[in-house]
Amino acid sequence: MSIGTSPGSLVSERLDRLFAELPTPGSPEYLTYLETAEAAALPAQVLVRAYRVLRAAGEEAAAEATLARLLDGSDPHGYLKVIRRLSKQQVPGNQNWHDAEDLFQAALLEITKVLSTPRGVLAEVAWVRFCQNCFEDAWRAMHGRRGERLRIEFAEPMKDDESDDLVFPVEQTTGESAPWHAGARQSDLPRIEKLIEKTIASMSDPLMRAVAADQFSDDPSPISSGRSGRGKPPLTEQLGASRFQISRALRNAKARLAGALLADDELKTDTAWLRQFIATN
Amino acid sequence: MITEMSTAQFDRDTLDRLCAEVEIAWTDRRDDSAADRLAAQHPEYARALYDFFALLVTLDVEALPVATNVLSFMEYLTRRTGEKPTRIAEKMKVPYPLLHQVSRYPQQVPAPALREIAGRAAQAWGIDREQALDVLEQQARAPKAASRDQSYADAPDFRELLKRAKLTKKEQEYWLSLGR
Numbered sequence: 001m002s003i004g005t006s007p008g009s010l011v012s013e014r015l016d017r018l019f020a021e022l023p024t025p026g027s028p029e030y031l032t033y034l035e036t037a038e039a040a041a042l043p044a045q046v047l048v049r050a051y052r053v054l055r056a057a058g059e060e061a062a063a064e065a066t067l068a069r070l071l072d073g074s075d076p077h078g079y080l081k082v083i084r085r086l087s088k089q090q091v092p093g094n095q096n097w098h099d100a101e102d103l104f105q106a107a108l109l110e111i112t113k114v115l116s117t118p119r120g121v122l123a124e125v126a127w128v129r130f131c132q133n134c135f136e137d138a139w140r141a142m143h144g145r146r147g148e149r150l151r152i153e154f155a156e157p158m159k160d161d162e163s164d165d166l167v168f169p170v171e172q173t174t175g176e177s178a179p180w181h182a183g184a185r186q187s188d189l190p191r192i193e194k195l196i197e198k199t200i201a202s203m204s205d206p207l208m209r210a211v212a213a214d215q216f217s218d219d220p221s222p223i224s225s226g227r228s229g230r231g232k233p234p235l236t237e238q239l240g241a242s243r244f245q246i247s248r249a250l251r252n253a254k255a256r257l258a259g260a261l262l263a264d265d266e267l268k269t270d271t272a273w274l275r276q277f278i279a280t281n
Numbered sequence: 282m283i284t285e286m287s288t289a290q291f292d293r294d295t296l297d298r299l300c301a302e303v304e305i306a307w308t309d310r311r312d313d314s315a316a317d318r319l320a321a322q323h324p325e326y327a328r329a330l331y332d333f334f335a336l337l338v339t340l341d342v343e344a345l346p347v348a349t350n351v352l353s354f355m356e357y358l359t360r361r362t363g364e365k366p367t368r369i370a371e372k373m374k375v376p377y378p379l380l381h382q383v384s385r386y387p388q389q390v391p392a393p394a395l396r397e398i399a400g401r402a403a404q405a406w407g408i409d410r411e412q413a414l415d416v417l418e419q420q421a422r423a424p425k426a427a428s429r430d431q432s433y434a435d436a437p438d439f440r441e442l443l444k445r446a447k448l449t450k451k452e453q454e455y456w457l458s459l460g461r
Contacts, residue, residue, distance in 0.1 A: 010301050014309045043308075081340055089411050099392075126301035128337060133297070199313075204320035205327040248328070255335030258342055259313035271345040278342045279412050 010125045018046045025050045026062040034069050039077035044070060044127040047079075048115065052124070055116045067115075071108055082131045083107045090139060098142070106138035107131070191267065199260040203253065210239055211246055212253035223247070254278055291326060299326055300333045307337050354398075355384035357416045362406050373401040378446035379456070387417045389439050393459040 018041065023029035030050075033042070047070045054063035070079055087103040111134045114120050123130035196216055203209040214221050214235060221232040224243045232238070235246050258278050261269045299319050306315035316334035320327035358369050370377035375398065383390050383398055390398075395417050403410035437445065443453045 010298070010305060012305045012309050078344065081344065082336070085336075085340060085343070088414070122297055122301060126297070126304040128304055128340065129297060129300040129333065132300075132333070132336065133293070202314060202317045203331075204317050204324070205331055208328075208331060248332070252328075252331040252335045255338040256313070256316070256331065259307070259334065259338040262338065262341060263311040263313040271342075274342050275345065278339055279409075279415060 012045070012125050015043065015045050015049075015125065018043065019049050022046065022050060025054050025066075026057070026059040031062065031065055034065055039079070042069075042077075044079040045124050048120065048123040048127065048130075052116060052120060067112070071111065073104075073108070079127070080104075080108075080131075082128050083111075083135055086132065086135045090135075092143070103135075103139065103142070106142060107135040110134040110138040110141075191264075192261070195260055195264060195267075196257060199257055200253075203256060205249070205252075207239060207241055207245060208249040208253050208256075211235060211249040212257070214238075215250055215253070216257075291329060295323075296326055296329055299323060299330055303330060303334055304337060307334070353384050354387060354413075354417050354420060355381065357413075358384075358402060358406070358408075361408055369406070372405040373398075374405070375401055376446060376448060376452070379443070379448060382442040382446050383417075384420075386437065386442060387420050389437065389442060390417075391439060391459065394439070394456055397459055 023033050047066055051063055051066040051070065054066060075081065075084070083104055087100040087107065091100040091103055111131065114134060115123060200209060200212045200216065203212060219228050219230045219232060221228045221238060222234045223246055224234050224236045227233060236243060239246065255278060258274060261267055261274065302319060303315045306312035316330045320330045355366055359366060362369055366380070367377050370380040373380065387395060396414060399410050399413035399417060402408050402413045440457065443456055448456070
């Protein structure tokens with residue numbers, strides 16, 4: 001498949017079907033549907049497509065009603081969870097001049113600006129990616145391309161008062177092996193172990209694959225100092241990568257494994273454990 | 282933070298299209314292999330694609346139904362550090378009784394004070410600040426306080442929490458000032 005062409009040429013059969021099942025955009029039935037439909041029947045991408053159709057047709061009232069459902073700040077349908085998450089994640093610490101809510105609002109404004117332009121076509125098929133782009137643009141508008149407008153100093157590494165090591169909070173990883181036993185039924189363990197092995201083997205990024213293979217083994221290495229139980233040196237030394245690179249690779253490897261677990265219908269993974277697993281890095 | 286934003290160095294149209302393929306595969310078919318496949322075809326975008334897939338999965342995992350038994354902040358800290366609560370508080374430079382009260386009634390604590398607590402946990406124990414804050418906020422949203430049977434309805438306010446923690450006047454003023 002060629003790349004670099006309009007994302008609008010991407011096809012989602014599910015979204016096409018849901019759009020085809022909509023009452024005619026702009027009709028009274030459509031407006032009722034906007035108020036009553038569950039999010040599963042009316043995902044963000046379908047709303048965006050309807051909105052763009054309505055705008056192009058000059059049906060402003062129906063377009064506004066569509067936008068109102070999509071961008072309702074209280075987010076009853078969960079369309080904006082990606083913006084909420086990114087806002088919380090990317091709000092700079094050690095400053096008080098703005099907070100996550102400001103970032104959230106700025107991103108919503110950016111979405112509103114872009115949605116009816118040619119760039120908005122991406123949102124018809126890839127809402128999360130579109131939101132991520134709008135969030136990044138809003139973030140840069142506030143902070144500068146590389147954060148140069150931030151009126152703060154970034155956190156310096158702290159000295160650990162026990163070991164005298166420098167601690168980089170953002171780069172800390174647990175170095176723990178995945179406690180699969182806590183999140184799965186005993187009878188599922190052989191299947192899970194095979195799934196893990198297969199998933200790690202399929203990772204295309206060599207660093208991520210190496211970090212995952214080590215961290216989900218019986219003898220995970222420490223990240224940056226010390227030795228493993230069986231004497232392996234830290235990953236920074238083994239792989240020649242920084243702690244930040246290893247942390248990022250581990251975070252993505254965990255998400256990749258979580259994705260494999262979620263995608264396997266026959267496995268029943270404890271959701272509380274899964275949330276904690278993916279959040280811990 | 283800035284590193285997370287560094288995907289701008291790539292051609293955005295190309296990355297958009299690749300990410301869109303990953304997103305459609307995941308949301309339509311629960312196909313978790315699209316990131317691997319596209320990363321193999323376009324190794325220069327591999328890490329950005331895996332970052333994006335991690336975001337998709339994290340959003341889905343966070344949307345899973347929350348168990349009613351929410352982990353308290355103190356339980357979270359003890360699990361993460363393997364240390365006793367008093368030692369955890371000491372290294373965070375937070376009086377232990379205050380940490381106990383915050384862990385018990387996070388919904389009564391102003392957001393800036395919660396951020397301060399999460400930040401100190403991050404600095405002292407190398408825990409991700411946002412993750413710590415997530416735990417506090419998740420607990421605050423739960424219908425019942427962790428480790429308790431009662432609802433939050435009759436919980437003490439923040440000023441009362443500070444008194445219960447037996448902080449000095451100066452310490453109380455400091456924590457109250459964060460919430461103003």
